Amino acid sequence: MPQPAFDLTFDPAAIEHLILTLGAIGAHSGTGVWRRVYDPEWVAAQALLAEWMGQAGTVVRQDAVGNLWGRVEGTEGGKAVVSGSHIDSQCPGGRYDGALGVIAALVAVKALVAAYGPPKRPMEVLSLCEEEGSRFPTAGFWGSRAITGRIAHGDADRVLDAQGNSIAAAMNSVGLDPGLIPNARRNDLAAFLELHIEQGPVLEDADRSVAVVSAITGIRHTKVTLVGEQNHAGAFPMDLRRDPMAGFAEMAGGLVGHAHRLGRPAVTTIGRIEVWPNAPAIIPRDVSFTLDARHPRADDYAALHQTHHAMMAEIAARRGLALTSEVQFDLPPTPCDPAIIAALTQSAQALGVAFVEMASGAGHDSQQMAAICPVGMVFVRSKDGRSHTPEEFSSLPDIVDGIRVLAGALYRLAY
Amino acid sequence: MPQPAFDLTFDPAAIEHLILTLGAIGAHSGTGVWRRVYDPEWVAAQALLAEWMGQAGTVVRQDAVGNLWGRVEGTEGGKAVVSGSHIDSQCPGGRYDGALGVIAALVAVKALVAAYGPPKRPMEVLSLCEEEGSRFPTAGFWGSRAITGRIAHGDADRVLDAQGNSIAAAMNSVGLDPGLIPNARRNDLAAFLELHIEQGPVLEDADRSVAVVSAITGIRHTKVTLVGEQNHAGAFPMDLRRDPMAGFAEMAGGLVGHAHRLGRPAVTTIGRIEVWPNAPAIIPRDVSFTLDARHPRADDYAALHQTHHAMMAEIAARRGLALTSEVQFDLPPTPCDPAIIAALTQSAQALGVAFVEMASGAGHDSQQMAAICPVGMVFVRSKDGRSHTPEEFSSLPDIVDGIRVLAGALYRLAY
Numbered sequence: 001m002p003q004p005a006f007d008l009t010f011d012p013a014a015i016e017h018l019i020l021t022l023g024a025i026g027a028h029s030g031t032g033v034w035r036r037v038y039d040p041e042w043v044a045a046q047a048l049l050a051e052w053m054g055q056a057g058t059v060v061r062q063d064a065v066g067n068l069w070g071r072v073e074g075t076e077g078g079k080a081v082v083s084g085s086h087i088d089s090q091c092p093g094g095r096y097d098g099a100l101g102v103i104a105a106l107v108a109v110k111a112l113v114a115a116y117g118p119p120k121r122p123m124e125v126l127s128l129c130e131e132e133g134s135r136f137p138t139a140g141f142w143g144s145r146a147i148t149g150r151i152a153h154g155d156a157d158r159v160l161d162a163q164g165n166s167i168a169a170a171m172n173s174v175g176l177d178p179g180l181i182p183n184a185r186r187n188d189l190a191a192f193l194e195l196h197i198e199q200g201p202v203l204e205d206a207d208r209s210v211a212v213v214s215a216i217t218g219i220r221h222t223k224v225t226l227v228g229e230q231n232h233a234g235a236f237p238m239d240l241r242r243d244p245m246a247g248f249a250e251m252a253g254g255l256v257g258h259a260h261r262l263g264r265p266a267v268t269t270i271g272r273i274e275v276w277p278n279a280p281a282i283i284p285r286d287v288s289f290t291l292d293a294r295h296p297r298a299d300d301y302a303a304l305h306q307t308h309h310a311m312m313a314e315i316a317a318r319r320g321l322a323l324t325s326e327v328q329f330d331l332p333p334t335p336c337d338p339a340i341i342a343a344l345t346q347s348a349q350a351l352g353v354a355f356v357e358m359a360s361g362a363g364h365d366s367q368q369m370a371a372i373c374p375v376g377m378v379f380v381r382s383k384d385g386r387s388h389t390p391e392e393f394s395s396l397p398d399i400v401d402g403i404r405v406l407a408g409a410l411y412r413l414a415y
Numbered sequence: 416m417p418q419p420a421f422d423l424t425f426d427p428a429a430i431e432h433l434i435l436t437l438g439a440i441g442a443h444s445g446t447g448v449w450r451r452v453y454d455p456e457w458v459a460a461q462a463l464l465a466e467w468m469g470q471a472g473t474v475v476r477q478d479a480v481g482n483l484w485g486r487v488e489g490t491e492g493g494k495a496v497v498s499g500s501h502i503d504s505q506c507p508g509g510r511y512d513g514a515l516g517v518i519a520a521l522v523a524v525k526a527l528v529a530a531y532g533p534p535k536r537p538m539e540v541l542s543l544c545e546e547e548g549s550r551f552p553t554a555g556f557w558g559s560r561a562i563t564g565r566i567a568h569g570d571a572d573r574v575l576d577a578q579g580n581s582i583a584a585a586m587n588s589v590g591l592d593p594g595l596i597p598n599a600r601r602n603d604l605a606a607f608l609e610l611h612i613e614q615g616p617v618l619e620d621a622d623r624s625v626a627v628v629s630a631i632t633g634i635r636h637t638k639v640t641l642v643g644e645q646n647h648a649g650a651f652p653m654d655l656r657r658d659p660m661a662g663f664a665e666m667a668g669g670l671v672g673h674a675h676r677l678g679r680p681a682v683t684t685i686g687r688i689e690v691w692p693n694a695p696a697i698i699p700r701d702v703s704f705t706l707d708a709r710h711p712r713a714d715d716y717a718a719l720h721q722t723h724h725a726m727m728a729e730i731a732a733r734r735g736l737a738l739t740s741e742v743q744f745d746l747p748p749t750p751c752d753p754a755i756i757a758a759l760t761q762s763a764q765a766l767g768v769a770f771v772e773m774a775s776g777a778g779h780d781s782q783q784m785a786a787i788c789p790v791g792m793v794f795v796r797s798k799d800g801r802s803h804t805p806e807e808f809s810s811l812p813d814i815v816d817g818i819r820v821l822a823g824a825l826y827r828l829a830y
Binding site: 198199200201202205217219221231232233234235236237238239240243245246248249250251252253256257259260263264265266267268269270271272273275278279280281282283284290292294328360361362363385386387388 | 695698775
């Protein structure tokens, strides 16, 4: 692909206006947002975006699950180059996680069409629904799963919120027919590009505004249970104990320490533990914990889990503890597409935006979309590495850098 | 003290009859007992014991908190030699924890008087109340605390059960006046000897029926809290984390491992942990845990806590975690009285009962009684080291060994 002449300027104040206007719908906790899929706030936010997409010159439609698409036809037709993210939030979340990627796509596509006219390939702006699973915990990536055909018949009746209402009922309440979900399937996409806040401290640590994402990490959640022998904390000598808490301590130290030694991008987290009977003067009978282990490269991902397995088996056997482990979910690593990485990298270099290349340690809609098309992502620096909180923040200069890099890549891919 | 001629035989069947008859009051879960202080089952059990104490030739009285005393006057008067334990149980507990010590004292005193007539010093059989704190969690050692004057004015109104009823109301319901608690105080005791099941596996491991207890362990419960930084389990690199779970793992390994290296009789247990927010994909913000650390020798007890403190401070500082610790209670080690240890040891040797000398890792009424008189204890082997469960069990031959050793010591002290 020859290096085209490309230059666009973006007005920070106009972008800020979009962020604050969208953030006002479902505003919560001062700077936060509480916007759950199919709730009135979500409906109002999608309606506003539909209006903005229309003003940007795109043809707007809502698909069968409520994803919003704004399309610009391409002079040469073919598969579409798509950019977007999600507007549902954590409860409460911030103004940036997801929403910034929809606004970025909207602003970029509008500016491209205004400056360069219709593209060769179709371009679409996409606002996805229920990425977070914040209303329906088992419905994470609902919108992108519909597009990729990963929602099975009957799922909509089985997916429930905390009050026991089905997502099918919630869809009905906003005029969507769950029976039509298969219609949301797309098989005519050339690329999906997602701009997202980093949600971590790597860019801040590296003093860069943006990152080109090389891969989305593989994530495995394992529930591990250690069963020992419950006994009196005073009357049982150390040498005769089979103490699952002591076994847990050695395992947790080994598992987390291994990721430390591997260094970036390996991460291993033990976030949840349950102990029985959990009393100060009783050697516990059992300890259960969750093991969240991530690596963005397939070989390293497999090696990480193999090491974990061997380490836990050895410690449990040596300490006379019964070990069971159950993989709760396993999302293999998703490499970003080399051509999209190249488009983003060339865009940043041509614009003089200093960037880092890094893997995403969090899951994203792009991971799902990779099932049907090449994907790529741009990260924008997060203040203090924070997200999923009203305090999450990205600065306007950083956001403008991200949108410029995204627009340059869309130009390379669609023009 | 010259070695007197001493020999008594005990009928195992008669002892078993007492154990099973007492165990039938509040029987629970097959072989267990559910007998809480001031409940009807406890009242019935004390009434039965009063009858048995009368049959044994003692003069019976109930004190101000409901402890039951059966007294045989001594021909030379003076302070009394007392033996007993408690009959309240865990919920459910077994037939042996506590109750066996009351039955042993009853059987021993009855046999001594029958064989040798009245003692020189007064002897008393004692059935204490609410050692376990199983009905009123903050009223552990209620009976022995009354005898030693450790219940403050107003305590009876402040001590509540799980339903919010005060122990004062419970006392009233069985005809006891909480205002008279100070009357339970005794300052005329020469010795308190308690036979108890071991509650641990040391005797089983050593293949011995009984132990002479050298000291009752010091017990300190500390609540430790580690505060780090809550972050996304995927997006935060290991090198930038301040993860209190990883800090906990290192501390727990170090603390428990230290007791392992010290060996018997040091024990350290982490039985309870609370994590916030305790979610699989979130690096926790804080981890709290309880540290139960015990040693029966004062110097070693102090050194143990000093080592723990230094270890936790170093790990917390190195990992950037805020450390707070709160001592929830601290019962210093209680050495048994050398003269009582000698009486028990000589008794066992004279009777040809092979025994071990060991510290008690559990707390006992004797620990309280040590405030007002010399104390000593005999342990009887526990099957599988178990207690606080309906499955706890001690064999009749072991029980008879224990009672013979106890009776020989009472003979040495009172005759």
